[in-house]
Amino acid sequence: MDPTVPDKLPTHLAIIMDGNGRWAQQRMLKRIVGHQRGAETVKMVVEQASLLGIKYLTLFAFSSENWSRPAIEVRALMTLLKKYIRQETARMMRKNIRYNVIGNRGELPDDVNQTLDVAIRETAGNTGMVLTLALSYGGRQELSMAATRLTRDVLAGKLSADDITVDLFGTYLDTGGLPDPDFLIRTSGEMRISNFLLWQLAYTELYFTDINWPDFTINEFLKALNDFQSRERRFGKTSDQLNKGN
Ligand code: FPP
Secondary structure, eight states: OOOOOOSSOOSEEEEEOOOHHHHHHHTTOOHHHHHHHHHHHHHHHHHHHHHHTOSEEEEEEEEGGGGGSOHHHHHHHHHHHHHHHHHHHHHHHHTTOEEEEESOGGGSOHHHHHHHHHHHHHHTTOOSOEEEEEEEEOHHHHHHHHHHHHHHHHHTTSSOGGGOOHHHHHHTSTTTTSOOOSEEEEOTTOOOOTTSSTTTTTTOEEEEOSSOGGGOOHHHHHHHHHHHHTOOOOTTSOHHHHHTTO
16 A cells, blocks of 8 residues: 655655665666666655655765765766756756755865855745755764864854853754754665764654665655654653643
């Protein structure tokens, strides 16, 4: 039976899109073919998430650690990314989706940054879903950069060390302005966070599926969202307190 459309959706959905390489290797194909097929899954998930009314979708597209992959794969991924963004911007406009990027953009090739700048500028006025691409992103790197920026502001006298709270710290992260993810999906059977959104995932519900990203279908997506619907999010409280509404 096909899964139904859930009525309780995450406001912010984050996804670790894993298993492109294994999908390709299992079929004796080059790893980049797996990434190309993965980009088709990205199109489906973006479209469905926006149709369902999910407000924020964050995709782990390239990690700080992915730079150490073979140069040929890195180059192919950068080319794929550029092509995807160029091709999809018109659809983002039609669907009222806004592009956002987190991660160390200084490490990305100039042509990728230029493509991102155009896409971000063109979609800046869109008021629907915010699609955040995590590129050259690492959670520890983000936290240490935030600490550097915060220290600079303290040293410049803009704030005092005693002003630093959880909320203030959050504004120094790349995700400042985005709510924390409610739900994280990771494909391919790996049960790790892999340096993704370390601060922001503190109370996120986690979902792991054995399906490789290129094989992640609409039905698998709905199955994951239905699983989210059944989770009780207590944020450290008891069930009893939640049921009584306090
Ligand atoms: C993980 O699979 C995936 C990546 C490192 C890159 C993700 C990229 C895409 C889904 C395609 C392009 C992205 C966009 C936004 C258009 P893996 O290579 O680590 O797989 P493996 O663990 O099986 O080797």
